[in-house]
Amino acid sequence: MDDQDPGAMTIGEMLKAKIFRARAVAFGCWLLFAATMFFDLPGLHRGWMVVPFVGFMGAVLYIMWCVNCPRCGARLGQVLSGTSKPNFCPSCGVGLDAHV
């Protein structure tokens, strides 16, 4: 087996890309939420504030539930977005620099 394929992503890169996308969505929703708070847009019903809020919560839940170890399925979102970033899956021990 050739695991030196330069085009293949490592497990860590794949999971970080997922977290990055979810954070981009969360940030966009947060900005939208802040905008609806600070700019009392005429004609915009307050109920619309729910939309970015739900999007933000969805992105947070996505990081918590959908960023999984591809080998054992352990949830790694919180581990990887924390301050101490391990270089392996704490559940099954697979290296995050291994290719998917």
Ligand SMILES: [Zn+2]
């Ligand atoms: Zn694992």
